Amino acid sequence: xxxxxxxxxxxxxxxxxxxxxxxxxxxxxxxxxxxxxxxxxxxxxxxxxxxxxxxxxxxxxxxxxxxxxxxxxxxxxxxxxxxxxxxxxxxxxxxxxxxxxxxxxxxxxxxxxxxxxxxxxxxxxxxxxxxxxxxxxxxxxxxxxxxxxxxxxxxxxxxxxxxxxxxxxxxxxxxxxxxxxxxxxxxxxxxxxxxxxxxxxxxxxxxxxxxxxxxxxxxxxxxxxxxxxxxxxxxxxxxxxxxxxxxxxxxxxxxxxxxxxxxxxxxxxxxxxxxxxxxxxxxxxxxxxxxxxxxxxxxxxxxxxxxxxxxxxxxxxxxxxxxxxxxxxxxxxxxxxxxxxxxxxxxxxxxxxxxxxxxxxxxxxxxxxxxxxxxxxxxxxxxxxxxxxxxxxxxxxxxxxxxxxxxxxxxxxxxxxxxxxxxxxxxxxxxxxxxxxxxxxxxxxxxxxxxxxxxxxxxxxxxxxxxxxxxxxxxxxxxxxxxxxxxxxxxxxxxxxx
Numbered sequence: 404x405x406x407x408x409x410x411x412x413x414x415x416x417x418x419x420x421x422x423x424x425x426x427x428x429x430x431x432x433x434x435x436x437x438x439x440x441x442x443x444x445x446x447x448x449x450x451x452x453x454x455x456x457x458x459x460x461x462x463x464x465x466x467x468x469x470x471x472x473x474x475x476x477x478x479x480x481x482x483x484x485x486x487x488x489x490x491x492x493x494x495x496x497x498x499x500x501x502x503x504x505x506x507x508x509x510x511x512x513x514x515x516x517x518x519x520x521x522x523x524x525x526x527x528x529x530x531x532x533x534x535x536x537x538x539x540x541x542x543x544x545x546x547x548x549x550x551x552x553x554x555x556x557x558x559x560x561x562x563x564x565x566x567x568x569x570x571x572x573x574x575x576x577x578x579x580x581x582x583x584x585x586x587x588x589x590x591x592x593x594x595x596x597x598x599x600x601x602x603x604x605x606x607x608x609x610x611x612x613x614x615x616x617x618x619x620x621x622x623x624x625x626x627x628x629x630x631x632x633x634x635x636x637x638x639x640x641x642x643x644x645x646x647x648x649x650x651x652x653x654x655x656x657x658x659x660x661x662x663x664x665x666x667x668x669x670x671x672x673x674x675x676x677x678x679x680x681x682x683x684x685x686x687x688x689x690x691x692x693x694x695x696x697x698x699x700x701x702x703x704x705x706x707x708x709x710x711x712x713x714x715x716x717x718x719x720x721x722x723x724x725x726x727x728x729x730x731x732x733x734x735x736x737x738x739x740x741x742x743x744x745x746x747x748x749x750x751x752x753x754x755x756x757x758x759x760x761x762x763x764x765x766x767x768x769x770x771x772x773x774x775x776x777x778x779x780x781x782x783x784x785x786x787x788x789x790x791x792x793x794x795x796x797x798x799x800x801x802x803x804x805x806x807x808x809x810x811x812x813x814x815x816x817x818x819x820x821x822x823x824x825x826x827x828x829x830x831x832x833x834x835x836x837x838x839x840x841x842x843x844x845x846x847x848x849x850x851x852x853x854x855x856x857x858x859x860x861x862x863x864x865x866x867x868x869x870x871x872x873x874x875x876x877x878x879x880x881x882x883x884x885x886x887x888x889x890x891x892x893x894x895x896x897x898x899x900x901x
Contacts, residue, residue, distance in 0.1 A: 404463050404734050405685040406430055409441035413459050416467050417445065424476070425456055431706035434784040436848050436875060437829040438777045439463040439736045442706070445471055447480065454479050463736065464729075468830065468847070538563065546581065557581050568711060568789065572601035576614065588621055596632050603635040604793040606643060606698050606715050606742070611636055642717045645696035649748060652693050652719040654768050662762060669755060670748035675741045682723050682739040684710070687732065689752055691723030697745025702738040703780055710738055713783035714793040724773045726752025727759065728766075737780070775800055778827075778875065781848070787899045795885075795893055802881040809874050815851065815866040821859050822852035822879050831872030837864025844869055852879070853901040857886050857894075 410430055417425050428444040442460045446453040456479050457471025538560065545557035558581050564574040575598035582591035595614050602611040618632045627633055649655050649670065650663045658666075673692075675681060681692060684704050692699075696718055702710040716722055722739050727750075759766035782788045782796050791799075806829070809815065815833065816822055826833070828849045835851075836842045845851060845866075855862045856879035886894050 432704045434780040599632045600792040646718045654721045673747045673749040679741045682735045684738045688726040693748045695746040698742040727755045802877045809868040809872040813868045822856040825877040826851040827875040829873040832869040834869040
């Protein structure tokens with residue numbers, strides 16, 4: 404589904420429900436546990452101005468899964484008292500002036516266009532950053548000084564740059580460099596390890612090798628071979644090794660040789676150049692691919708516009724399963740780009756769909772891959788978990804045991820016991836009730852029992868499906884093991900999901 408299709412569905416729904424009382428404003432892509440959705444802002448135009456009336460959400464399959472109600476619209480209008488009317492009145496027009504003059508910058512300086520491509524030389528990228536951002540330029544000047552006070556000042560300023568997801572990995576390297584120059588080797592290695600994880604996510608081998616060489620110099624030849632940075636480098640080198648046949652792809656692993664042969668007969672060999680867009684988010688989903696050699700990057704459209712790289716796919720990975728499982732006219736849910744010369748097995752989605760009829764296990768495998776890709780997109784774009792590296796997200800996804808439906812009024816836990824299953828509500832709502840406390844309703848994208856499971860705490864109250872639900876089940880013991888082995892900052896991120 405593209406933006407215009409989503410807008411058409413939303414407009415038809417609000418016209419049917421509210422006539423001309425509501426208008427649809429901005430649309431944004433939002434990743435939810437149940438898949439890709441479009442969210443639209445609704446307003447009611449009054450003589451006092453536009454009154455926010457709520458929002459409408461349409462799923463990628465065309466279903467309206469959320470919309471404001473008559474009651475919420477009435478509540479919004481009731482709030483329009485004189486003070487609110489005054490706040491809705493537009494401010495008086497001001498003469499044109501340079502809005503950035505007071506900051507001592509130009510408009511172009513205030514909104515730098517920071518672009519990072521995989522494989523860029525680390526020093527070149529850092530140099531480019533310094534020339535396009537005043538804060539980074541100031542930090543760079545401080546770093547050129549041998550005065551410990553200037554280095555300490557750079558140390559205080561650098562964390563401000565971590566909020567930029569696209570440049571975060573380079574900032575971590577700079578933070579490690581400053582700590583080394585200040586003599587804080589242990590802290591420097593922690594920053595370098597964090598940077599190495601992000602370079603490994605993108606398979607930026609050259610940058611990862613640079614970080615590893617710094618770590619080797621600091622740790623020494625005895626400690627370095629067992630350090631996580633060395634393990635990340637080895638892992639990154641291994642996973643880019645080509646595969647020879649489709650049976651080596653995880654999605655087809657374990658199938659009978661005859662079944663793999665039937666699948667391979669539908670494949671067309673394809674080699675694409677670096678930078679080639681293989682799939683474009685919003686375009687009609689017609690083909691899917693399995694990587695034989697090379698790297699594909701997965702980029703998701705953000706609610707603010709533009710796109711962000713969230714992970715890379717390596718030999719054996721499947722992309723584009725919507726072309727097989729989606730309804731006719733379905734659109735790609737991500738943009739996929741070749742980050743090197745890449746060899747692919749290309750499949751016509753319609754032909755692979757026909758094979759699924761004769762080979763049900765193939766459809767099951769593809770549905771499993773789609774479910775995990777949706778969850779990964781959800782975690783990648785969630786405001787809490789988007790800082791987790793791909794390997795940590797993979798460890799969390801490995802705890803998924805099933806995706807199931809729960810009927811209204813179904814009891815989802817045993818009161819007084821430590822949860823054995825943690826649920827993520829993909830669709831629907833769950834009510835939590837405990838003695839002496841007001842009943843809480845947990846809606847889509849909420850976790851159930853996560854904190855109790857992580858800490859081995861008995862749950863006092865009951866979780867009951869308030870309506871028919873779609874739930875993602877996680878093995879509580881496996882999640883607890885992931886948390887026990889994770890750094891404290893990662894555990895804190897996971898806990899905030901509850």
